[in-house]
Amino acid sequence: MTARVLTPVSPRQIVLRMPARRDGAALHDLIAHCPPLDLNSRYAYLLLCDHHADTCVVAEVDGRIVGAITAYFPPTRPDTLFVWQVAVDPSMQGQRLASQMLDSLIERCIANRPGGQPLRAVEATISPSNIASRKLFTSFAVRHGVEIVAGLHFSAADFGNGEHEEEWLYRLGPWPVRA
Template sequence: MNAPVLAPAPRLDSHPTLRQPQQRDGAALHSLIAACPPLDLNAMYAYLLLCLHHAQTSVVAEIDGKLVGAITAYIPPEQPDTLFVWQVAVAPQQRGQGLGRRMLRHLLSDCIAPRGLRWMETTISPSNQASSRLFTNFAVQHAAGCTTATLFVADDFGESGHEEERLYKIGPWDRAV
């Protein structure tokens, strides 16, 4: 059975404000990711491209003009029914207050529902309990399915010592808004 897609989430307060990233956010996004291990820090240029090419499928959270959260995501060319979440980051001082959950919900109402996407995917390393809880709890709260499978084994990362990455597939979302 398809999971229902909720109507846009109500704005609980004005802090943090959620919006699409803009090109001017690239450097601040790079700094936010740097402050959020165990996330891999990618090149500044990659974050500029995300802000430029994938703004409509991503979200940032700001307080008084300062970036305190972000989800970078895109629709894989070979999976046009899927939103693939690349990185989720919440500034350390903002954690545990529902911001990660709120940003996922924002993508559900502002990206997945209007585009009629059916799946949300992400990868999580086995030791990242916070991320695993964020996504599995999100699936439960929205009555969606959540399956997991290995996507990248440790060897895929060469000699870097990177853990395996497991694919979490959440959905299917209903096409109705």
């Protein structure tokens, strides 16, 4: 893995937008620099940018992707936004970028609900050792005034290789319905 050096930027320079197909490779490279996230294939990130752009967000500074959230609506639960991966380049962490991306994504998802259907919940799975992720989602829930319910979802055995920590499902909701 090569080191990447980014100089500090002001919030005004950060652009939050939907990803496009051309962002797939950069998204893959960002995730590669954000342990402990699982790195998926380049093809998987291309698919997310192509099929799920509406429910994903990238943060760009001077044309470089420095943050991203991948998410989708599970086919059997279209009222729930499942957040898959949240990544902020190490040089940009601790500046509320992940929180801004989550807020921006949820605003977009609520605004674009088909037929005005309400969004009921946001879900994510978090491994017990990922304190930053747990803090991020707890803080997100507090900001939006919603409850969190958590329970074991994928056991270590489910991953089948003895190398992956268990994953707990965090469900945030019910999401406030807008008038």
